[in-house]
Amino acid sequence: MSAITLNNITKTYNKGAVLAVDDISFSVEKGELFGLIGPDGAGKTSIFRILTTLLLPDKGSATVVGNDVVKDFHKIRGIVGYMPGRFSLYQDLTVEENLNFFATVFGTTVKENYDQIKDIYVMLEPFKDRRAGKLSGGMKQKLALCCALIHKPEVLFLDEPTTGVDVVSRKEFWEMLARLKAQGITIMVSTSYMDEATLCDRIALILGGKILSLATPEETIKAYPEKLYAVKSSNMHKLLKDIRTNDEILNCYAAGEYIHLSLKNATKENENSLTKFLAEKGESDLVFKETTPTVEDCFIRLLGNTDGNSN
Amino acid sequence: METVIKTKDLTKKFGDFVAVDKITFEVHKGEIFGFLGANGAGKTTAMRMLCGLSRPTSGEAMVAGIDVYHKPEEIKKNIGYMSQKFSLYEDLTVLENIKFYAGIYGLSDKDIKEKSDELVEKLGLQSQVKKLVQGLPLGWRQKLAFSVAIVHQPKIVFLDEPTGGVDPSTRKQFWDMIYDASEKGITIFVTTHYLDEAEYCDRICIMVDGKIKALDTPSQLKQNYKVNNITEVFYQLARTAKRGDD
Incomplete structure (x- = not known):
């Protein structure tokens, strides 16, 4: 029961x-x-x-x-x-x-x-x-x-x-x-x-x-629909601003030590062109890797599907 | 680098209880300074002294170039303050709140008008200006509260747990506003219980039992304590606390 x-x-x-x-x-x-x-x-x-x-x-x-x-x-x-x-x-x-x-x-x-x-x-x-x-x-x-x-x-x-x-x-x-x-x-x-x-x-x-x-929690995380990446560099605020100017980005936000982002189309070529784009923007000590979503990532993703209740 | 907060052996006692115990630190112009500690570590008491609301027992402190002993009232004109618990008047409208705070901070009528328009547009609140603040979603309220706290372009803004209870997306947007203010040269002094936010600070200070136990950049602290995140640094330090949070 x-x-x-x-x-x-x-x-x-x-x-x-x-x-x-x-x-x-x-x-x-x-x-x-x-x-x-x-x-x-x-x-x-x-x-x-x-x-x-x-x-x-x-x-x-x-x-x-x-x-x-x-x-x-x-x-x-x-x-x-x-x-x-x-x-x-x-x-x-x-x-x-x-x-x-x-x-x-x-x-x-x-x-x-x-x-x-x-x-x-x-x-x-x-x-x-x-x-x-x-x-x-x-x-x-x-x-x-x-x-x-x-x-x-x-x-x-x-x-x-x-x-x-x-x-x-x-x-x-x-x-x-x-x-x-x-x-x-x-x-x-x-x-x-x-x-x-x-x-x-x-x-x-x-x-x-x-x-x-x-x-x-495990299923919630598993249901995350896209590949999620973690990025960092020596100047995180500049990095976030630069990433936002890239057309291939679906979603990006600060997540503790890293910035989390997903791509509209997560192919190897697009990953490479993004890292190249960021290198050209002058980011130093760039780290770019795939990461496992957290419950917070899942929540933010689901918020994106609602009509801006969180403004 | 210009220093906007400077303390030396700053101490506050309540009877025999030493709430803040000889803290010495400096904060630079435009810096995002995270002020962390367990409940009862002395954060609020320290913040109240820096805001000119509580007279120190001993030690020195200069805030925005003003001595906290001699001219606490002057300090208030040069700082902004926002907390999760209280920031806006819920039974005033959005516009009334902006005008009220701008007036309190001594802006001219012309500036108040300009600032209100600018702020409403920036926040996208055009359709909400005549609504009571109590009807606004919490996320909007917090963004408005922050904007109002810096409406007089203070040298420093003190944020006491500004993001409690809001959804993660709004929390991120709030930090974007903090970054923008910092780029305009406003110094940010912030407390939080969300330790992922500590990573967004230029430097963080961790208080334990009224004393500063660590003060450095987030990456240096992680290196010093040989851990991967600030939460671990915090655990290691907060566990050494003797006085508990009573």
Whole structure:
């Protein structure tokens, strides 16, 4: 049985003026770590709020562990954990008080389910008497995860848990998720960091309320339609400008240390004529090679097929 | 090379806590300077001192040729500032925002008119000028915020995580704007959590526990730490942090 199903879910705001979720259907299997990957405004939070029964869809149906999000909302609330994008714990309660509060609301105790949160809580323990509002970003994030886990949920919904968090804390957070997944918990997580996508079992790339692609990270990358090249030289900004003046270029943009580009027609001759063109433009220390696309490359490619939603 | 930011042993303490611990560095005119560090490393505190918003506890700092102790108000006229969290007034229109900022920075009515037209055209926002900013897609809002932050042609613009949450295509377009500003001689001082963006900087500085632990070009840093990308350099340094991010 699927842990989560969505069938033709649509959600609008402002009396239909804003289309947030546009006829979306997919399912998430039990024990899967499923990623919703997309920028702010893509519709990720609306999907989370519909699945956690906090928002009614305009159209379509959805289930969580076999329960309908409209009819069985009460049952769903008892078996899911939800970490909203905005910090939503009680700022003037301490770490310990917040945790006790959430345990009590779900009819359990911290003691009874301590093993569920132990790994994460040990990092918070030195601050257990500190008010939640006075915690740092990384610590707030850990406390919110503990509060979402304290009733041993079957499904965990995490809405942008790593936004604004530095790389080291982000890595630690994903290590925590891997351990939760190993315990059999189904996890649906959203992020705007493309590099986190590869840590999911399957990813949905989402923009403007629509799913652009849904597959494993490996399949997503494999589906990239063109040959992709990586180029660098001693003056990257000049290089990017020069490349843009070449008619054979389909797409090009800065990608970390390299510029990534694809050709309208990726033949050996065209590769050679491009390197010759760049040499004539006076690029020094030129490196030109074929490269494997990342999820970010795939996303940019799919954005190119939409009508400029990202401007 | 003209120096636009120069600090020596710049320090900020909050009680016993040393948020920024004797940092010494220089930034040159037109340079894109990446300011990196884990949450709590002291980046925001350092940036606030350089913007004239927070008085240092000790040490020296000159920003755009102005001493941060004596004339913090003067600094504000010579810099621009943009952050992901706050930049534009959401309940003002596009045009009202541009006019408001240009006015605040002391541009004449004639210049405000010229600048607004130029900016609207450059961003392709002609059809949006009378719309409230809150209705604009985030990517447009961020590009507009950056343009507004440099509307008075400041010597330096401080960007505090300017690209958080936007799609990768818009992020790339935003960096094109940064490059253009730098070519016009505006110095860019930028913080980010996207470490691929660190590669686009001329030099980067990595802070750990209030101190500068590394400062060099991206390629030199990778060579020094014998790794392939800046993320690895960052991991190696940030893991040495003792004070954590509390």
